[in-house]
Amino acid sequence: MISEEEQKTSKIPVWDLPDVPKGKLPPHLELQRTRVLCTFDAPTHTENIRYSGAYASMGVDNSLRLEDFRNNFKVEVIKLTEDDMEFDMIGIDAAIANAFRRILIAELPTMAIEKVFIANNTSVVQDEVLAHRLGLIPLKVDPRLFNYMSENDEPNERNTIVFKLHVRCERGSPRIKVKSNELKWLPNGSEFIRSTEKSTADSTSKTKTYTSFSCGQDSLPEFSDNPIAPKHDDIIIAKLGPGQEIELEAHAVKGMGKTHAKWSPVATAWYRMLPEVVLLQEIEDERAEELVKKCPVNVFDIEDIGKGRKRATVARPRSCTLCRECIRGDDWDKLVALRRVKDHFIFTIESTGALPPEVLFTEAVKILEDKCERVITELS
Amino acid sequence: MEHGSFQDQSQATFSLTDEDHTLANSLRYTLNQDPRVTFCGYSIPHPSDARVNIRVQTTVDPAREVLKDSCQDLMLICQHVRGTFDQAFTEFKSKKGLESMSIEP
Ligand code: SF4
Numbered sequence: 001m002i003s004e005e006e007q008k009t010s011k012i013p014v015w016d017l018p019d020v021p022k023g024k025l026p027p028h029l030e031l032q033r034t035r036v037l038c039t040f041d042a043p044t045h046t047e048n049i050r051y052s053g054a055y056a057s058m059g060v061d062n063s064l065r066l067e068d069f070r071n072n073f074k075v076e077v078i079k080l081t082e083d084d085m086e087f088d089m090i091g092i093d094a095a096i097a098n099a100f101r102r103i104l105i106a107e108l109p110t111m112a113i114e115k116v117f118i119a120n121n122t123s124v125v126q127d128e129v130l131a132h133r134l135g136l137i138p139l140k141v142d143p144r145l146f147n148y149m150s151e152n153d154e155p156n157e158r159n160t161i162v163f164k165l166h167v168r169c170e171r172g173s174p175r176i177k178v179k180s181n182e183l184k185w186l187p188n189g190s191e192f193i194r195s196t197e198k199s200t201a202d203s204t205s206k207t208k209t210y211t212s213f214s215c216g217q218d219s220l221p222e223f224s225d226n227p228i229a230p231k232h233d234d235i236i237i238a239k240l241g242p243g244q245e246i247e248l249e250a251h252a253v254k255g256m257g258k259t260h261a262k263w264s265p266v267a268t269a270w271y272r273m274l275p276e277v278v279l280l281q282e283i284e285d286e287r288a289e290e291l292v293k294k295c296p297v298n299v300f301d302i303e304d305i306g307k308g309r310k311r312a313t314v315a316r317p318r319s320c321t322l323c324r325e326c327i328r329g330d331d332w333d334k335l336v337a338l339r340r341v342k343d344h345f346i347f348t349i350e351s352t353g354a355l356p357p358e359v360l361f362t363e364a365v366k367i368l369e370d371k372c373e374r375v376i377t378e379l380s
Numbered sequence: 381m382e383h384g385s386f387q388d389q390s391q392a393t394f395s396l397t398d399e400d401h402t403l404a405n406s407l408r409y410t411l412n413q414d415p416r417v418t419f420c421g422y423s424i425p426h427p428s429d430a431r432v433n434i435r436v437q438t439t440v441d442p443a444r445e446v447l448k449d450s451c452q453d454l455m456l457i458c459q460h461v462r463g464t465f466d467q468a469f470t471e472f473k474s475k476k477g478l479e480s481m482s483i484e485p
Contacts, residue, residue: 077472
C-alpha cells in the first residue's frame with residue numbers, strides 16, 4: 001500500500017527527492033508506473049511503461065522475470081453462472097489481457113447457420129432478412145466436435161448441422177409467432193432433393209440431397225443423448241399472418257467471429273481496471289456528509305471516531321464508475337484521488353451458450369499459445 | 381518472412397501473415413521486457429492485409445533468436461495463466477458447492 005506521505009503527486013525538484021533504496025523507484029514514479037490517475041479533466045499516465053531499460057539510469061530494472069510473474073499473478077473468480085462469469089486477473093499486462101479479450105470475441109470458433117435453403121416463404125420477412133436472422137441464433141453445440149468446411153468440401157456429418165423449419169399459419173386463425181424452437185434438428189442431413197442436370201431415371205443409388213452424411217449425427221456418441229438445438233427456445237424469427245408459410249432448411253457450419261459476428265461465442269467479453277479511491281486528507285463532519293452524498297454509487301461511508309466526530313472512509317471502491325462527481329467543485333480534487341490499478345483487471349465474459357465461460361477462457365489462452373508456437377516453428 | 385541484413389543479424393523485421401494486434405501487441409510487450417532488446421515495435425501496413433510487421437533491434441544477439449525467446453516467454457505466461465485460472469475456478473466451484481449444500485434443508 002502507498003502511504004499518505006507518498007500520495008502527494010506534486011512535482012519535486014530532482015535534488016530534493018528523498019533517498020530511496022537501490023532497486024526501487026521513488027514513490028511518485030512508482031505511482032505513475034502502476035496507476036492511471038483520473039484527474040478532473042482527463043486521465044493521465046495511462047500508458048504502460050514496458051521497456052525494460054526505462055529506469056536504467058536510476059538503477060531500476062523494469063524487465064519482468066518469469067519467476068516474478070509466476071509469484072505475483074493471481075486469479076479470483078467473483079461470479080459464476082451458467083453463461084456469465086466475472087473474475088479478477090491480477091498482475092498481468094494490458095497487452096496480454098487484451099489479447100485474451102480479442103481472441104474471445106473474434107477467434108474462438110462456434111457453429112452458426114450459414115446457408116439457408118428456402119423452399120417457400122410467403123411471410124412479410126424477405127428471404128435475405130430471414131436468413132440473416134437465422135444466422136444470429138445461438139446454437140447449443142460444442143464446436144470442438146466439428147471441423148471447418150472449406151470451399152470444396154462436401155457437407156458431411158462432421159462439418160454441418162441441418163435444421164428444418166416448416167410453419168404455416170392457417171387461414172382464419174390469428175397471426176402466429178415463429179420462434180426458434182421451431183428449428184428442428186435433422187440428424188440425417190438435408191431432406192431437400194438436389195435437382196441434378198441429368199435427372200435421368202437410371203440413377204442407381206439413393207437420391208442426392210444437399211448434404212452427404214455417411215451416418216446420422218444422433219448415432220454419434222457425443223449427440224445421442226444431447227440433441228442439438230438453439231440455445232434459447234423463444235427467439236422470434238418471424239410473424240405469420242393467416243395463409244402465410246415458411247418452409248426452409250438451415251445449414252450451420254463452423255466459423256470464427258472475425259468472419260462474421262454470428263460466430264462469436266461471447267455476447268461480449270470485456271475488462272476494466274480496478275478503481276482505487278484514496279482520501280488524501282482526513283475528511284470530517286459536514287464535509288464527510290457532503291462527500292457521501294456526492295457519490296451516486298455509494299462508494300463512501302462514514303465512521304465514528306468518537307467525541308461525536310465523523311470521518312469519511314472509502315468502503316466500496318470497486319463499484320466506483322469514475323464519474324468524477326466527487327472531485328468536482330472547489331478543491332475537492334485535493335482531497336480525493338481517483339485512480340485505476342494498471343495490472344488489475346476485472347474481466348467479464350458473457351457466453352452466448354455454446355460453451356460455458358470458463359471453457360471459453362481456457363480455449364482463448366490456448367489459442368494464444370498456438371499462435372506463439374506457430375511463430376516459433378516458422379522461425380526455426 | 382524475415383527481412384534483415386546478413387552482416388548484422390541483430391536487427392530485423394519479421395512479417396507475420398494472418399496475425400493482428402492480438403499477437404503483435406503481446407509480443408511487443410514480451411520483447412520489451414527482454415533486456416537484450418534495444419528497440420521493438422510493430423505495424424500493420426494495410427488494414428485489409430492480414431499481416432503485421434514486427435521490428436526487433438537488439439544489442440548483439442540475433443533478432444530471430446530473441447523473438448523466438450519472446451514467443452517462448454509468452455507461451456509460458458499463457459500456460460501459467462491457464463493453470464492459475466483453472467485452480468481458481470475449481471476452488472470457487474468447491475466453495476460454492478459447500479455453500480449450496482449448507483443452504484439445502
Ligand atoms: S468517481 Fe463517481 S463513483 Fe467514483 S467515488 Fe467519485 S463520485 Fe463515486
